[in-house]
Amino acid sequence: MVKWVRFCRTKLSGYLVVLFTCFSVINVYATETKEVNLSPLFIQLSDIMGEVKENNVQQAKIQLTDLAQNFTQFPQHTSVAGNAVSQAIEQAQTDLNQFSLTRISSALLAFEKEQHPIDVQAQKHQFEKRVLPAFVLLRQRIAEGNLEQIKVQYRIFNTIWVQNERTVRDVSLSYYGEIETAMALLRISIETTPVDFVKIDRKAQILDDLFQAYLSGQKAQIKVVGDYNLSDGITLLEEGLTAFKQGNINLGQEKLTHFIQIWPIIEGQVSTRNPSLYTQLESQIPIIVAQGKDLKQQQALQRLIGSLNQINPHQAYTMLDAMLILLREGLEALLVVMALVSALRVANRPQGYKWVTGGVVTGLMASILVAFALHTFFPSISSGANREVIEGIVGIIAVVMILTIGVWLHSKSSIQSWNAYLKQHMGKALTTGGFISLFSLSFLAVFREGAETILFYVGILPNISLTDFSLGIGAAILILLLLSLVMIKTSVKLPVPTMFRLLTWLLYILGFKILGVSVHSLQLIGYLPLKIIDSLPTIEWIGFYATTQTVFAQILYLAAIILLQRYMQLQEKRA
Incomplete structure (x- = not known):
């Protein structure tokens, strides 16, 4: 009996050692491979850019110090790309301006790619497999000339795109921005009355060309440049609303189209603070552009502006x-x-x-x-x-x-x-x-x-x-x-x-x-x-x-x- 107890004790000890070793290895692996989420840093950097733009240099320096401290919390901050981020931050602390802050943004993107290596071909394959079939069906509906079917298929296509947009965004932010803008303009043409199927087809062709260029590896053409923040977007919407109310439909559409063009730059400031509002903006703004003379659409735009003001961080005392x-x-x-x-x-x-x-x-x-x-x-x-x-x-x-x-x-x-x-x-x-x-x-x-x-x-x-x-x-x-x-x-x-x-x-x-x-x-x-x-x-x-x-x-x-x-x-x- 004693021998049996000793045998069991020996075996049990061995099993415990093995289990402990396995859990230790798993824990170390999980720690080393923990996903690096840089979204808070990008939001903070955007706020700093806004402060510099408004000449609040002292406040921008304080926030930049916070950003530097937050970055050092990542265990991987001493990697090659991490050191580049630290150097960019140090240079910005010495010479704080929009150019030095843009360098931090570029360095953070490089650090993110270093920590999350992307298989570009795999991402493109996923895009081609999941997104393109819905778009092909949309083009067929456009060719058939049935507006209701076009709207139904666009909603299906848009839903699939939202679920898989990372297959483009993680590979190329430039293409992501262009595709988002092209999709919004296509939605505008679909919602515009009287309906113009030739214009709808032309906008769909532009989107198709972007998809093919992305898949073939062509370099994206950056059409929108500049340092924009949420306040800039709100201003454009307010100017568009004023134009619509005054009956200047063309100016209103121009302002909201400009908002759509800069949206990929500022959308992160909305999606991280209010995901529901982010979805509303992406779905409603194109409709408002197309039907801005309608009082109901103006009221909808007013509500969106109010909601954006609620999450705008640049509020000031006097x-x-x-x-x-x-x-x-x-x-x-x-x-x-x-x-x-x-x-x-x-x-x-x-x-x-x-x-x-x-x-x-x-x-x-x-x-x-x-x-x-x-x-x-x-x-x-x-x-x-x-x-x-x-x-x-x-x-x-x-x-x-x-x-x-x-x-x-x-x-x-x-x-x-x-x-x-x-x-x-x-x-x-x-x-x-x-x-x-x-x-x-x-x-x-x-x-x-x-x-x-x-x-x-x-x-x-x-x-x-x-x-x-x-x-x-x-x-x-x-x-x-x-x-x-x-x-x-x-x-x-x-x-x-x-x-x-x-x-x-x-x-x-x-x-x-x-x-x-x-x-x-x-x-x-x-x-x-x-x-x-x-x-x-x-x-x-x-x-x-x-x-x-x-x-x-x-x-x-x-x-x-x-x-x-x-x-x-x-x-x-x-x-």
Whole structure:
């Protein structure tokens, strides 16, 4: 019996070793052959090109750093083609322009081909076997001249093409773009009334020629060049819609045809964010081109434009937003500091001025150090989608802070409350610890507001141009300087309660915008669902996006404001 147990134990151990070895080999093989998905990098690169095109160079550099970090996450990034990508990124970081970014795109394509070697002949064979038979049937239907049968067969052919388009796209992006454009133009000719079978046949022949050229290995002729992004496509659709509404059908068709021509360049920005919308655009745009004078088609185009605006990443805050944040936070610190200065003047203790000044300067320096640390470490701890998650969450936190700040401001909007607030701080500084208290209070007033300001700016910096950001800060500083001069000379006459009341409502408006942009940014990366409300418009400058989730969040926000205002009014009556 003992021998039998030993025999079984020996055999079992041997089997376990063999199984472990097999699983280890399989695991290593799976790790080494894991598919490299570069789609997120291409989307990020497209966003960088958009920032450069809009002269947001600083933001483009931050995103380029993120792209470089994301690329190094691939275990294969040190391959021959991977090193070429790294070199292209380094050159772009030194000389950032559209040309250097295009070199990164080319290097990424080469890296993708290196990691996924393509059997060109096998791909062409699959195309010839799966796609061409449906196209041959389509040409037969065109020759027969039965429009309904042509439409039915085109839909069948298009479905088969969508299922097998990688057999062309993976081999030649140029041919893929030309075929997509030719198919859209063929669809337009089919949907145009009155029907012109000669024109339909001519468009089908163009597509046939492209298929034969691709299969024979001829070099594709690149007809559309340039750096296009989703915003360019939306602009073309908007211009086309305007032309259709004005009765200029030819111009409308020209604009939408141009959109079709650049579609292969920008389609990745749509398909990865909203696959359903991608399908709608490919199927509906050709029909709209053919029937653009029809009101229903114009309405369909309007809905498509609205849906595209929902997923367009290039949304921005303005100079006014940047100014309002610093103005509000700076004013609170300024009021505390000026209260201390006034108290020192009344008490005839000028030696305390330097302590107040020291606290202010130290608070400013500490705020600047925090800002630099944030600027240095924030890009490294958050990249790609993670950055947008942090932006969205920080934005929502900022909105909660705005509600609490609004309550504080409201409580200071009466003369009695404001006078009580001043007496509290002056008494604390002048009677509990002398000049050290003056230094501490002025430091904390400035640093606390500086920290809040930085938190607000974290949420908006990625979505505001450097020019608007700088102008907003400059304008806020200028206004604060003017206010400080007025307060020094005529502190009694300054309408502080009115200023607080005005700032309260301006802050609430800013909070409405930040909430909308933050929720929408989380929708774009899939952290929140996105359900579009077709009957509502998108108003970007106020942060209103026509989705169920953003509208619901903003309704809750407005309800919270109303309840807080009501609560403060009841508190004042009881007092």
